[in-house]
Amino acid sequence: MKTQQGHSSAGSRRTRVMIAATATVVLSGMVLSGCAGQGSGGGDEKSSDGKIVLDFWNGFTGPDGPALQQVVDDFNASQDEVEVKTNIMPWDTLYQKVLTSVAGSNGPDIIAMSASRIPQFADEGMFMPVDDYYDDAENDSEALTTAAVEASMYDGKNYGVPVNYATMMMYYNKDLFTAAGLDPEAPPATWDEFAAMVPKLSTDGNGDGKPDVYAIALADHETVPIFPSLLWGTGGGIVSDDGKTSLLGEPESIEALEYWVGLVKDQKAAPIGLSGADADKLFQTSKAAIEIVGPWMTTGFDEAGLNYGLVKPFAGPASDAVLADVVSMGIPSNASDEVKDAAYKFFAYWNSAEGQITWANGSGFPPTRADVADQITESPYPAIFGAPDVAESARVLMPGVAAGGPILETVFTPALQRALNGEGTVEEIFTKASEEAQAELDK
Structure with a gap:
């Protein structure tokens, strides 16, 4: 699930993307494409107590939504520098808001989408690479499932950090x-x-x-x-x-x-x-x-x-x-260093042992890191969806294909x-x- 390729006609491709997305409102990263690359979002906003506020757009409207919100709430309570505000909405509603945000330069600071969509938007210059996130040992990325990390790769760079990794x-x-x-x-x-x-x-x-x-x-x-x-x-x-x-x-x-x-x-x-x-x-x-x-x-x-x-x-x-499908979090390419650093703090918490235990227990998804599997005790489903024989057969559809x-x-x-x-x-x-x-x- 991706889109375009090449760099010589990015402007015309962006037009085609918007036309196609308008014609077909789907659960798709295409819907999210324009938003992710443009607009300053809420990251330049400060709360009354001085925290930087990040606007996190996603489509987790289903039964997994409360689990996502719990991890966000736990992150907000864990420190006093960053506040993440979730903007959870149906994908078709999200699309309409994205179109408005592009025109008004008020898009999100973090956006979640299927990682298979990310190459399209990376090709358009809408997301920033996040390789330096993975290079920082403090983020403990070595513990993450390799397939979840590599799903957001495009043209030799990584443009996303996993929210989840799920087999069907x-x-x-x-x-x-x-x-x-x-x-x-x-x-x-x-x-x-x-x-x-x-x-x-x-x-x-x-x-x-x-x-x-x-x-x-x-x-x-x-x-x-x-x-x-x-x-x-x-x-x-x-x-x-x-x-x-x-x-x-x-x-x-x-x-x-x-x-x-x-x-x-x-x-x-x-x-x-x-x-x-x-x-x-x-x-x-x-x-x-x-x-x-x-x-x-x-x-x-x-x-x-x-x-x-x-x-x-x-x-x-x-x-x-x-x-298998991976949902990843990306950052708009024009985000400030302050927004980027704040987003990285949230990414690290999301994929920490604490964050993933909460997420897996509440959502039924396997954790993005295998070292906490024995601590997922409140739901039987992560073990089923993450079973070795299933994982060995798992494939992501068209990884890294911008078209x-x-x-x-x-x-x-x-x-x-x-x-x-x-x-x-x-x-x-x-x-x-x-x-x-x-x-x-x-x-």
């Missing part, structure tokens, strides 16, 4: 498995095992031709990129590892897309047109037997009283790769929706999409 796991509704005559303790471990279960799990109780319950809640837009990650299962992908070549038209990618488009379109494994929020609701209301999503939904599903299991997602024929955002939002997602709606064959649609993706990479 497969939630399955045991009661729906039992109702379908399936073993509630034997979820599908492979694609083919899942496909064999689809006729039993997608059921049309009233005979109207539309299932009342679906086998899986699989979103195709405004969501964590689960569908794109399925291409790994056959050895395919969206772009090559070096970020230079589109893979959408390759046989391995077409194979995965035909498999999953067929399951959704023809076998009715999932509804067509789900957003991420729709998918969450479908599973939460027992209208879908399976959802692949991150640890932030554990609290919501628990509160809904679901009888669910959590396992590693089903493996493809060529790979058992699991999607990733437009490829996902203006190429992959529209192509996927056309295929799901039967507007052409998968091969026809994605061969053309591959050409469009290559054009984005070549900019």
Whole structure:
């Protein structure tokens, strides 16, 4: 999930980014792009007791929001130099505020976004590098998970500090498995095992031709990129590892897309047109037997009283790769040294042993540092999402690719929706999409 590349036409690229973001309000760093690079934010503000005040924008509106706020409150109480004020809002609301803040030069001092988005904005000169944060031994960065740190790298520099590192796991509704005559303790471990279960799990109780319950809640837009990650299962992908070549038209990618488009379109494994929020609701209301999503939904599903299991997602024929996502904190490129130093103090606290114990216990996310794993005693979920076999299979989608955002939002997602709606064959649609993706990479 990234965007543009190159440096020769940054102005025109910025225009395209804003147009694309306006057209598609998603849970995306694109929404946050303009904000992160411009505006002085609240960092030049001082509280009545002389503390420097940092405005921290983020989209943690879900069940993990209170845990984030607790760490911020603990940081504020731990010292008397810096005060962090969270500005937590839905991503679409955040986008509208970002547009205003860019024009009025009053953006945030710290902004959290998917690390996979950061290359786009680093390429536009909107974030400052934070390599000196990692160089300072007092920040104890050696304890951090390497993948979480490297996720915000772009062009040899690091532009972010991790908020969290999360793998996507497969939630399955045991009661729906039992109702379908399936073993509630034997979820599908492979694609083919899942496909064999689809006729039993997608059921049309009233005979109207539309299932009342679906086998899986699989979103195709405004969501964590689960569908794109399925291409790994056959050895395919969206772009090559070096970020230079589109893979959408390759046989391995077409194979995965035909498999999953067929399951959704023809076998009715999932509804067509789900957003991420729709998918969450479908599973939460027992209208879908399976959802692949991150640890932030554990609290919501628990509160809904679901009888669910959590396992590693089903493996493809060529790979058992699991999607991982990192949210990182960045600093606007024009921030003052005072703001930067204050932000670094907060980053260090967030990723300290104390901060990560509070965060993991409250959110269900694995901690960003492994040395506190045995101190996470209030939630079982960090150990599940951070299990060694899951971590070994984890991959971040298109790390360090500045063109990733437009490829996902203006190429992959529209192509996927056309295929799901039967507007052409998968091969026809994605061969053309591959050409469009290559054009984005070549900019």
